[in-house]
Amino acid sequence: MSDTSINTRADTGEAGFGDYFALLKPRVMSLVVFTAAVGLLAAPGGVHPFVAFCSILFIAVGGGASGALNMWWDADIDRVMKRTQSRPIPSGKVTPDEAMAIGVALSGFAVVMLGLAANWVAAGLLAFTIFFYVVIYTMWLKRWTPQNIVIGGAAGAFPPMIGWAVVTGGISIESVLMFxxxxxxxxxHFWALCLFMKSDYKDAGVPMLHVTHGHRVTRNHILVYTILLAIIAVGMAFTGVGGPIYLVTSLVLNALFLAGAVAIWRRDETVAERDGYKREKAFFGLSLLYLFLHFGAILAEAALAPYGWGGW
Structure with a gap:
C-alpha cells in the first residue's frame, strides 16, 4: 500500500488513515500504554502474556477513544489555538460527527473487551477514566475553572491503576501511589507549557491559571506542586513498587526538577520573554523525562525482583 493511500492526500483534501489515527492522540496514548504496562508488570502475581497484551491494547484503545471525543468537543477551541489548528477536525479532514462516532464506538469496544479479557474491575476503571476525561474534564472543568488541569489530571493518572487491576482484580496502596x-x-508539567504558549489559551477563552491569575501566580503554583511531587515521588521508594534503583533515580530527578522549578519561580517575565522562555522550555522537556524515568525505575525493580535484585 502506498504512502498516499495511508496518509492524508493534500491534493484531494480527503481524510486518510493518518488523520483518523491522529484523532486518538497517539502521543498521549503512548504515555497511557507505558504507565499501564508498568502498573501491570509491577503488580504482584501475573497474567498470561496474551491476556497482558490484549489488556494493554484495549486500555490504549480506550485512551484513544477519549482523545477522539476530546477533539470532537473541543473543535471550536482547536480552530483558534495555533498548536491545535492542524488537528483532523479544525483542518477539515474529519468531521465532528465522525470523531464522535469513532470515540463512542471505541469507548464501548475497549471497556467490554477489557472486561472479557481481564476482569470487570479493570474495565470499570477504564470506563470511569473515559467518563472523567471526556465529561468531567473536557466538557466541564476545562472551560470553567483555572484549576481544570489539577482536577482533570486525574484522567491521565488512572492507567497504572488499570494495569494493576488487570492482574490483581483490585486497588492497592501501590497503585494509588502510582496514580x-x-x-x-x-x-x-502543563503549567510550564502554558508559560511559553501563553496566547493560545487566552485567544481561545480557556481559563487556564496563567490567563486568569497571571504568570507570577502560575510560577508560584509550579514550585509548590513540584515540592509536593518530590515528597510523594521519593516516598514511593519505600513501598512495594520501590527499591534502591528507584530511590537513586528519584533522588536525582527530583533534585533536578526542584532546581528547575526554583529557577522558574525566580524568573521575571521580562527576562523570560527576552530569552524566549528558555528555562521554562527546558523544565517542560525535563518533565517528560521525569515521568518516563520514574516509571522506568518501577519497571526495573519489578523485572529484577525475581532474581533478588529489585525491591528491598
Missing amino acids: TLIFMWTPP
Missing part, C-alpha cells in the same frame, strides 16, 4: 505520582506531576 498520585502522575496526578501531582501533571500541573507543573
